[in-house]
Amino acid sequence: MRRLLRWLIPLSTLPVLVLLAYGFRSNPRDIPSPLIGRDAPSFTLTAFTGEPISLTAHRGRVVVVNFWASWCYPACYEEAPVLEQGWQQWRERGVMVIGLDIQDTDDKARKFIADFGLTFPNARDVTGKVSIDYGVFGVPETFFIDRVGRIRLRHVGAVTTDVFRTTVERLLTES
Amino acid sequence: MRLAWLVLLLASYMLGPATPGLAQHPARHVDEEQVHTIATQLRCVVCQNLSVADSPSEMANQMRAVIRERLAAGQTPGEVVEYFVDKYGEWILLEPRRRGFTALVWLIPPLAVLIGLGVVTLLIVRWTRRPPAAPTPARLDPAMSERIRREMEAEP
Numbered sequence: 001m002r003r004l005l006r007w008l009i010p011l012s013t014l015p016v017l018v019l020l021a022y023g024f025r026s027n028p029r030d031i032p033s034p035l036i037g038r039d040a041p042s043f044t045l046t047a048f049t050g051e052p053i054s055l056t057a058h059r060g061r062v063v064v065v066n067f068w069a070s071w072c073y074p075a076c077y078e079e080a081p082v083l084e085q086g087w088q089q090w091r092e093r094g095v096m097v098i099g100l101d102i103q104d105t106d107d108k109a110r111k112f113i114a115d116f117g118l119t120f121p122n123a124r125d126v127t128g129k130v131s132i133d134y135g136v137f138g139v140p141e142t143f144f145i146d147r148v149g150r151i152r153l154r155h156v157g158a159v160t161t162d163v164f165r166t167t168v169e170r171l172l173t174e175s
Numbered sequence: 176m177r178l179a180w181l182v183l184l185l186a187s188y189m190l191g192p193a194t195p196g197l198a199q200h201p202a203r204h205v206d207e208e209q210v211h212t213i214a215t216q217l218r219c220v221v222c223q224n225l226s227v228a229d230s231p232s233e234m235a236n237q238m239r240a241v242i243r244e245r246l247a248a249g250q251t252p253g254e255v256v257e258y259f260v261d262k263y264g265e266w267i268l269l270e271p272r273r274r275g276f277t278a279l280v281w282l283i284p285p286l287a288v289l290i291g292l293g294v295v296t297l298l299i300v301r302w303t304r305r306p307p308a309a310p311t312p313a314r315l316d317p318a319m320s321e322r323i324r325r326e327m328e329a330e331p
Contacts, residue, residue, distance in 0.1 A: 005294075008294075012290075031263075031266050032264065034261065034263070034264040035262070103233045103234060103237075127237060128233070128234060128237030128240075128241075129237070131237075132237065132238060132259075133262060134262070135262035135263045135264075136220075137220045137263075138220070138221055
């Protein structure tokens, strides 16, 4: 009995240590989205240019929905040229890029768009409903939607050229 | 109070319907207490350890507006909470659900306390059940103690 207790006490700390090791090694921001593989929530917003932006209007195309804000430095500033370049490069092949500005002011958002010379449609999600519908935690977050309108990837943080190219190419090759 | 309701009414008009489905229901009176109760169950997504009710962030404010609007559209508090779980996963709940894998969070602590109490009880029982102490030696008879005293004194 005494020998059993001598082993049992140090052994009982093992699960706690394993739990701590797991907790410290995992990224608290890396939370899987339950929306992957599901239909992308539809939205209709008014772009900064005054035209309506609707997701359903682009059904049949690969759509990249990017949530950003002008105060989101440096990540949104890093990815803005990547998104513009991606839009320019893949638009001919039917890829749509939509920027959704959240928790921002109109003038600052317009300045951001002008500074980076963004030509893809951008709109303000004033009420935040679209961002909540997409389960957005923060900015930037980018959703890659396939031709049938399903969310296939959620990228947290600045989108890199590599992520954009590989994801879009993969979705384009799907029938 | 009347002004607060006016502001709320205006805000709900400005926010517009969340989904076409919700817009079909007639708007109902929303109990702010109920909005607060739901908001306390949800984690503020842009904060550290704050509920949607406690956070002053814009995101939490928008989430409270969504709660209010869904209740006004006739959804039950359970349905409103389920909407957020559907979008963010169970992570959004400040209190993990008492089923499935997260049930372990509720089961392990009382189980650990029970095991601890069992070990402590076992040890107490063992310690208190010591073998009876050895019988005290019989008192020395006066002759013997006198002899010891004499021998002690005789030593240099």
